[in-house]
Amino acid sequence: MTNLFISDMYQRKTPEDLQCGITIAMKVFGAKWKPCLLDAIQRGFRRPSEMHREIRGATPRVLDMQLRELEVSGIVEKRQSAGFPLYTEYTLTDIGRSIMPVIDRINEWGLMHKEFLQEEDLQSMSL
Secondary structure, eight states: OHHHHHHOOOOOSSSOOTTTHHHHHHHOOOSHHHHHHHHHTTTOOHHHHHHHHTTTOOOHHHHHHHHHHHHHHTTTEEOOOOSSSOOOEEOHHHHHHHHHHHHHHHHHHHHHHTTSSHHHHHOOOOO
């Protein structure tokens, strides 16, 4: 409830162009770990604990927050078991699956050009 109140109080100083497809896409899956989460889900890592182990460098808290944002935007669906032990799994929705060719292409580009981009330079870049 507090988050809704805070977001209602915050007003951007510069308006966003929500008629621009790039702006919309970046709002939905442009955060630092969201493409990695989507890729992990596509590759079969469904439980948050699996994703926490798979995606090194991100804290579980941040991954959980970004999973929640993806769920709220309808990109992933959260399913919780009814039995024991209790567990949560995430799956891609239809719209989430439609993003995957973009994520796959970004991955291909990165792998194709990783030798051109020096490792030291990549490590010094912030995301």
